[in-house]
Amino acid sequence: MYKYILKRLLLAIPTLFGAAVLVFLLLRMVPGDVCEVRLAGSGLYADPAEIELCREQLGLNEPMLAQFWAFISGYFTWDLGNSMWTGKPITYEIGLRFQLSLQVAIMATLVAIAIAIPLGIISAVKQDTWIDYVVRAFSIAGIAIPSFWLGIMIILGLLISTQYFFGDPWMPPIDYVSPFEDPWRNMSQLIWPAVATGYRYSAVATRMTRSALLEVLREDYVRTARSKGLMERVIINRHALKNALLPVVTIIAIEFAFLIGGLVVTEQVFNLNGLGKLFVEAVDAQDFNLTQQLVMLVVLIFVLTNLVVDIFYAWLDPRIRYS
Amino acid sequence: MSTPQATIEFEDIELPKKPFLARLWDLSKRQPLGAFGLIVVIGMVLMAVFANVVSPYHPERADFVNMLAAPNADYWLGTDAFGRDILTRIIYGARTALFVGFACAFVGATGGLVLGVASAFFGGIFDLIVQRIVDVIMAFPLIILALAVVATLGTGTENVIIAITIPFIPQCARVVRSNALAIREIPYVDAARALGFSDTRIILRHMVPNVMAPYLIMLTAFVGQAILLEASLSYLGMGVQEPTPAWGLMLQGGAEEFAESAPWVPIFPGLAITLAVFGFNLFGDAVRDLLDPKLRNR
Numbered sequence: 343m344y345k346y347i348l349k350r351l352l353l354a355i356p357t358l359f360g361a362a363v364l365v366f367l368l369l370r371m372v373p374g375d376v377c378e379v380r381l382a383g384s385g386l387y388a389d390p391a392e393i394e395l396c397r398e399q400l401g402l403n404e405p406m407l408a409q410f411w412a413f414i415s416g417y418f419t420w421d422l423g424n425s426m427w428t429g430k431p432i433t434y435e436i437g438l439r440f441q442l443s444l445q446v447a448i449m450a451t452l453v454a455i456a457i458a459i460p461l462g463i464i465s466a467v468k469q470d471t472w473i474d475y476v477v478r479a480f481s482i483a484g485i486a487i488p489s490f491w492l493g494i495m496i497i498l499g500l501l502i503s504t505q506y507f508f509g510d511p512w513m514p515p516i517d518y519v520s521p522f523e524d525p526w527r528n529m530s531q532l533i534w535p536a537v538a539t540g541y542r543y544s545a546v547a548t549r550m551t552r553s554a555l556l557e558v559l560r561e562d563y564v565r566t567a568r569s570k571g572l573m574e575r576v577i578i579n580r581h582a583l584k585n586a587l588l589p590v591v592t593i594i595a596i597e598f599a600f601l602i603g604g605l606v607v608t609e610q611v612f613n614l615n616g617l618g619k620l621f622v623e624a625v626d627a628q629d630f631n632l633t634q635q636l637v638m639l640v641v642l643i644f645v646l647t648n649l650v651v652d653i654f655y656a657w658l659d660p661r662i663r664y665s
Numbered sequence: 666m667s668t669p670q671a672t673i674e675f676e677d678i679e680l681p682k683k684p685f686l687a688r689l690w691d692l693s694k695r696q697p698l699g700a701f702g703l704i705v706v707i708g709m710v711l712m713a714v715f716a717n718v719v720s721p722y723h724p725e726r727a728d729f730v731n732m733l734a735a736p737n738a739d740y741w742l743g744t745d746a747f748g749r750d751i752l753t754r755i756i757y758g759a760r761t762a763l764f765v766g767f768a769c770a771f772v773g774a775t776g777g778l779v780l781g782v783a784s785a786f787f788g789g790i791f792d793l794i795v796q797r798i799v800d801v802i803m804a805f806p807l808i809i810l811a812l813a814v815v816a817t818l819g820t821g822t823e824n825v826i827i828a829i830t831i832p833f834i835p836q837c838a839r840v841v842r843s844n845a846l847a848i849r850e851i852p853y854v855d856a857a858r859a860l861g862f863s864d865t866r867i868i869l870r871h872m873v874p875n876v877m878a879p880y881l882i883m884l885t886a887f888v889g890q891a892i893l894l895e896a897s898l899s900y901l902g903m904g905v906q907e908p909t910p911a912w913g914l915m916l917q918g919g920a921e922e923f924a925e926s927a928p929w930v931p932i933f934p935g936l937a938i939t940l941a942v943f944g945f946n947l948f949g950d951a952v953r954d955l956l957d958p959k960l961r962n963r
Contacts, residue, residue, distance in 0.1 A: 360801035371817045479698065482950070486943035488893055490900050491916060491935035498928055600806045607808065607897050621809065622901060625816045637813070641804045 347653065354645045361641040362634070366410055369630045375402055376426040376628045400426050402630075413634060427629040435620065435632060436639065442518050443609075443616035445528075446535050447601045453540025454547055455594065461544075462551025462590070467578065469556060477548070484545030489604075492538045493611035500534070516613060535612045539604065543597055550593045554586040561585075588659055592651050599647035602640055699951020705944025713759040720753040724910045733927045743929035745915065751929065755937045757910035762941060765822065765895045765905075769829040770887035776830070777837020778880050782872050784838065785845035786864070796842075799835040807832050811894060815903045825904045829894050837883040844876045878956040885949035889942040896938050912938045 377396035397403050401412065416422050422432040458481075465477040497513065504512035514531045521528040558564065559582055567577045606618035617636065624632040693700030712719065721741075728734075728748035736743045742751040784795040802810065814828035848854065849872070857867045898904030899913030907914065915934035 356797060357800050357804055360797060361804055364801060365813065368813050368817050475698065482698075482946050483939070483943055486889065486893070486941075486946055487939045488896055488900075488913075488916075488935065488942075490897065491931070491938065494916065494931045495935065498931070502928075602806070604806060604808065606812070607901065610901060622812070622903075625812055625903075628816075633813075633816075637805070637809065640806060640809060644804045644806075 343653075343656070347649070350649050350652070354649070357645055358638070358641060362414065362638060363410075365634050365637045366413060369628075369633060370406065370409075376400065376630065377402065379626075379628050413631075422635050423631045425624075425629055425632045427624070427627045427632065432632055432635045436617065436635070439616045439620050441520065442532075442614060443602060443605055443618065445521065446532055446539065446605060446608075446614070446616065447598065449532060449536035450540040450543055450601060451594065451598050453536050454544035454597075457541065457544035458547035458594075459551055459587075459590070462548045463555060463578065463583070465548070465552040466555035466559065467574075477552075481545040481548040484541050484543075484548075487542065488607075489538050489542045490607045490611045492541065493535065493608055496534050496538055497612075514612070518615060532614075535605075535608045535614060538611075539601065539608050543601065543604075546597060547590055547594050551586065551590050554589045555582055558582045558586045588655065591658065592655065595647055595651040595654070599644040602643055696951040696954065698947045699954070702944045702947025702949075702951060705940060706948050709759050709763065709941055709944065712756055713763045716756045716760055720750075720756040722750040722753045724753050724757040725749065725908050726753075733930070735927070736929055742933045743927065745930055751915070751933055754910040754915060755912065755933060758912045758915065758934065758937065759941070761822065761905055761909060761911040762892045762895065762938075765826055765829070766888040766892040766945070768826050769833060769891035769895075770884050772826075773830045773833025773887055773891075774837045774880055774884040776834040777839075777883065778841050778873065778876065780834060781838040781841025782845045782868055782876060785842045785849055786868055786872060792842075795838070799839055802832060802835045803839070805832065807890075807894060808897060811898060812901070812903060815898060820903055820906050822905050822909065825895055825898055828898070829891050833887055833891075837880070837887075840879050840883055841876050844879045845872055848872055848875045881956060882949070882953045885945065885952045889945035889949065892945065893938065893942050 375397070377393045377400065394403075401409065404412070412423070424431055425435050428435065461477050461481065465474045468474050501511045501513065504510065514534055515527055516531075518531065519527050555578075564577060564582055567581050572581075602617060604618075605616060606621055608614075609616045609618040610622065617639075621633070621636050623629075624636060689700070726749065728744060728750075730748065731740065731744050732748040733746055734740055734744045734748070740750050740752070742755065744750055745754070780795060784792045805813075810832045811825075811828040814831055815824060818824040818827060854867060854871055857871050862870075895904055895911070896913030896916075899911050900917050902917055905911040905914055912934040916931055
């Protein structure tokens, strides 16, 4: 087992390195850089000497290989560098927003689980009835509705309904407070993006629950349980569900890894100062350092989540052994 | 003594030839959701093709007297902040959405098909390198990669298509490769090789036709995804640019500010996106069920 984990960790290195090369090259293919955006961004005249000085200071005039080495060597010295736009350390910029994004991601996952598993079970048990069709339509709609539009609709719904019932339109608070400081205020801000993202995210998990459960319900041991005269409820809960949930766990975890990236659009709608918004800002300002580190963070989360899922899988299902 | 031989005259078996509409009715009974999806898809295609006939106004015609007008007899779905008819822009937006959707899905799935089959067929070092590249690209969330590509190439319809296509290729390549690996082991590929056929011929005539099912499944699934991704990019201001009518773009900027005073501005384009993606997804699911009976209950 330890050997397997070690092997997987080693295999992650080429993936991370490849991602680093890809993002590094992609960014440098862009015409212009952060100095041009900063000094001449709004169409103003900029002194070429000043731009040159700025590039010199940020190390943008160094040869490509030297810049790449500076990027990679940062991981060995635990120094991720500074944002080219604000000049503050990247760890500071990310740390400021990580908590918010992580909280929304976790809440969205909980919303997704709360929707997906009950609906998936109902859909499988009542296969090919109208209930099944309604659930399936509901979950496909979850993939079809753009989460940013759902966000706009939620805000609109809140405005209209609070206006109607209380006479005063109410909007979720804009500024973030830690849930440990003021849990009520924190929730009233973050529950809406969590619902908008969670519904979308539940769609795949609902379908996975349904299909996995349908497959398990055809197994011999379920027939045995039925022929023993067990109640259907017991068969589903005790015999079928435990085995059916394995692939569901996987899909939920993998989607969680992608959620950090998926928040890019939702954070824009709800005006949340999270990692997704930071990413869009970094791309806009052509802040190479910050964009690189954010992409690497997302890729790292993805790789690690995959590893954890595989290990968790073996723990849940003793039949699986890794060699 | 001769044994009586049971012979079946194939000509005797008359396959029931039903008219098209009756077959469509059969389909809708077996795949009610899929049939609904097909109707939405056909409706959308017709709307896009005949946009200049069915839409009441020109998509860029601004009526400054009727800015942010509520839905009325002249403007069925109201007007936006520039006094442009929302219905017209939704109809023309279908052109943009379909163009981007089909272009990305076709190029992405076909690129994945070529790469996946080649990777499975040649194996060895080529396969290893291709798979590592696929790993790297698939470690990026779709929207992040698309945003990075748009940042590189700039905005605009063509660049959005490229940005959406690039993440699609490895997705399809991975699925096609796993199918093609199974096919490579089937003796007829060995037989073809023993007959001295060229690699190109074996790939194109023997392997590609047998991975058509996963290819078509991925292709139909991609259309809806591409439409949604284009809308997201346009919403972020990094996709299709004004004055091209595009649904995501209609939700950008003004839509949120005017949400309370002019809710028709954000509501209708969002409904259009939802309905279109919903239709393509339902249709894609039905295609998958028909092509791959093993997956029928998934």
